[in-house]
Amino acid sequence: MPDRSFPFWGLAVLALGAASLFAGGGYAADLVVWCAIAALTASSLRFVLLMGELNFATAAFFGIGAYTAGVCTTLWDIPFPVTLLLSGVLACAIGAVFGFITLRAKGPYFLLIGFAFAEVMRIVYTRSDWLGGNSGMVGIFPPAAFGTGFPAFVVLIVGVLLLVLHAIETSQFGKLLIAVRDNENVVRSVGIRVHLVKIACFCISCFVTGIAGSLHAFANNVISPPDFGFLLSTLALAYLKVGGEHHPLGPVAGAILLVLLGSFTMGLGASEHIFYGAAIVIAMLLLPGGLMGLLRGRMASAKTRRAALARPNGGV
Template sequence: MNVNKDKLVPLALGVLALAGVSLFVRDAYSSSLVTWMAIAALTATSLRFVSLIGELNFATAAFYGIGAYGAGTALTLFELPFVVALLAGGAAALVASAVFGYITLKTKGPYFLLIGFAFTEVMRILYTRSDWLGGNSGMVGIFAPSFFGAYFSTFAVLLCGLFIVLLYLVERSDLGKVFTAIRDNDNVVLSVGIDVHLVKVACFCIGSFAAGIAGALHGFANNVISPGDFGFLLSTFALAYMKVGGEDSPYGPITGAVLLVGLASLSTRLGGGEHVFYGAAIVLAVLLMPKGIVGLVSRLLPAGKGRAPAAEGKAHG
C-alpha cells in the first residue's frame, strides 16, 4: 500500500485536534455543532470516495437514511446493544447498496445520478408509509448510552475520523488505484481482465457503508429521526461540502463540512435560508474556486510546498 504520510499524518492529527476541542466544549449547542460537523465530514467523504470511480452518488442520502433507520430499529425494536445497533446501521446500508449498485452501476453519468435521486425519494416515501418505522411522526427514543454524557461529541468525532482515515487508506491501496483507473478509462481496466462492474460495486458499497455509519450517528445525536431528514437535499449538502472544500484532496470534504456547517448554523435564524446558502456556496465554489478551498490554499503556498498536493490531486481526484 502506497500511503502518503504527508497527508495521512495531518489528517489523523486534525481528527485528534477536533476531538480534543470537543473535550473542552461544555455547552450543549457547541457540543452538538461539533458532532454535526463530524457527521457531515464523513458523509461528504463517502460521497468523494464513490467519485473515485467517476460517479456522483446522489443516493448518498438514501443510504444515510437506511443507516439511521437500521440503527434505530436495531436499538428500539430489537433492543440490541449500542455498538451492535450502530454497526447494524452501516451493515443495512451496505446490503442495500450492494443490491442497488449491482443493478444501477451499469449506467453512467447523469443516468446514474437521476436513478440515485429517484431512489432517495422512494425510500423517503417508504418511511412515511411504514407504521413500524413511525411513519410521518418518525422514530423516537434513539439514545446513546448514558455513560457518554457530554462526551458523545468526542466519540462521534473519533468514530467519523476513524472511518475517514480508513477510506483514505483504501483510496491509496492497490484497490483504490483500480478505482481511479476505472474513472480515467474503464476500457483499459477491462482489457487486463478485471471485472469493472464488480469493482465499481465494491467501491459503491464501501462508500455507502460509511454513509450508513454517519446516518446511524445522526439518529443517536438527534434521538429522533423522521422521513424529512433524508431527502435529496442531504445529498446536495454533502456535494456542497465536497465542492467547496475541494474534491481532489481528502482534506476537502472535511474543510467544506466544518466551514459550511459552522456558517449555516449562523444562518438558521433566516428560516430555511441555509438551503439558499448551500446552493450559493456550490455556485461560487465552482466559479471562483474550481479546486475548492484546499486547492486554492495549495496554489497560494510556496512553490516547494504547493506542487506535491497539486500533483497528487491530478493523480487521484
C-alpha cells in the same frame, strides 16, 4: 491521483484534539458533531467519485443507517456497538444489490436512478407505521455510559473511518478505481471485471454512509423521513465541491465551512437558504479546485517564491 504528500495522520491528531476539547457538551459540541457527520457523508460521496460515478443515492443509505439505529435501539434494544455495525452492514448489503443492478448505467442515468431510489426510500419511511410514519422515530439515545463524551466518540469514529478511506484510496485498489475512472475499457481488456470493482467501491461507500446515518440518529435522538430527501445528497455534494474533491481533506473543509455558515444564518428564516446558496455558487465560480485547491496553490506559490529568493545565495 491520490495526494500521497499530505501527512494524513495529522487528521487523527486533529480529531482527537477536537474530541477532548468539546467532550463537555453544549452547542459547540453539537456543531463539532454535525461537522464530523457531514464530513464523513461527503467523504463517502467522494470515494465513489474515485471510479467516476456520482452517487445521488447518498440520502437513501444515510437514511437506512439512521432507521437501523432507530429500530435496533427503540424496538429491539440491541447493544449500541452492534447497532452501529449493523447500520453500516445493512446499508452495504442494500448497496450491493442496488449497485449490481444499476452500476452498468452510463452517463447521467446512474445519477438519476440514485435520486429516484432516495425518494422511494423516503416514501417507504413515510408509509411504514412501524417506522413511525411521517412523524419518524424518537428516543434514539446513545448509551448513558458516554455521559457528555458522546461528541468525542463521534469525532473519533469519523476520524478513524476517514483514515480507512484514505488508506484504501492510496492502496492498489484505489489505483484500480482511478484506472476505471480514466478508461474502464482498458481495465476490462486486461481481464479485470470492472462491474465487480465498481460494486466493491460502492459497497464501501454505502457502509460508511450507513455509519454516518446511525451517528446522526444517535446525535439528534430523533429522525423523520424529510431528513433523508434529495436535499441531503445535494448538501453532501456541496460540501465536496466547496472543499475540493481532489484532496482527501476537501470534504472535511467544505463541511466545516458550510455547517458553520448554516449555524450562523439559522435565525434568518427563509433568507438562510439565500446566503447558504450564495456561498456555494461563489465558491464554485471562484474556487474551481475548492478550498483545498486554493490552499495547495498558495503553498506551491510560496514554495516557488522561497526557492527563487534562495537561488542567488545557493551558489548556483
